[in-house]
Amino acid sequence: MKQKNQSTVADPVPAKSEMDVLQILWQHGPSTVRFVHDILTEKKGNIQYTSTLKLMQTMTEKGLLMRDETNMKHIYSAVLEEKKTKGNALSKFLDNMYEGSVKSLMTALLGNEKTSPEELKVLEEMLHKLDKTK
Template identity: 55%
Template sequence: MKTNKPESAQTGGPTRAEMDILQVLWDHGPSTVRFVNDTLNAQKKSVQYTSTLKQMQLMTERGMLLRDESSMKHVYTAALEENSTKGNLLENFVDTHYKGSVSKLLQYFLGNKKASKAELDEIRKLLKEEENKL
């Protein structure tokens, strides 16, 4: 059954390549395909201009990007909000890989990755804030 949701919403979120493009737009605001492609290549992601163009056209069709065609250079803007998009991806990841348990996710990260004192202090602060909400 076909729905009116963007394909990304039907499949669990943007792909890695789509996220790379969205991140450039979130970081830099409305941009041309040339700017997005140059930025991706500066990040050591070897991407052809035509591939970036096609991907952004498809993302526009899927409702992930908005395109301003009022000038010669088309300018694209992210139609998806950064925090909610990343939040949805993270929730899906935790549900899929950690049975919805945030504590298991944190245990994995803290057990397998050396956290700095500053990171641990930030985690403590976030936990305290969450505890105060209860």
């Protein structure tokens, strides 16, 4: 009886652009397309307003967003919880890239330029401890 995986295996992770939108909504709360679009535009290159609009409409159809249509300027908000969603993405990433091993992730972090010296130092200590624990 081969079954999928009984643990919390994570609803499909939103696509990249979708995450960008969610990110903004989580950070600023319910917003108009215009608002999201402006932030998006300044973060990434110029995008057409209608592209952002369409994206958000699609996301709404998918159930990723919900919107208040009482006013002309619809107010969109994220349906998914930030923590949970990111957690799912993280799990998937871990599985895909590091066979689910947090320790492997750590090791990778150790060689990553995104990691600051301080973080690096503590990471090393951490790995030592993990080795002993094992």
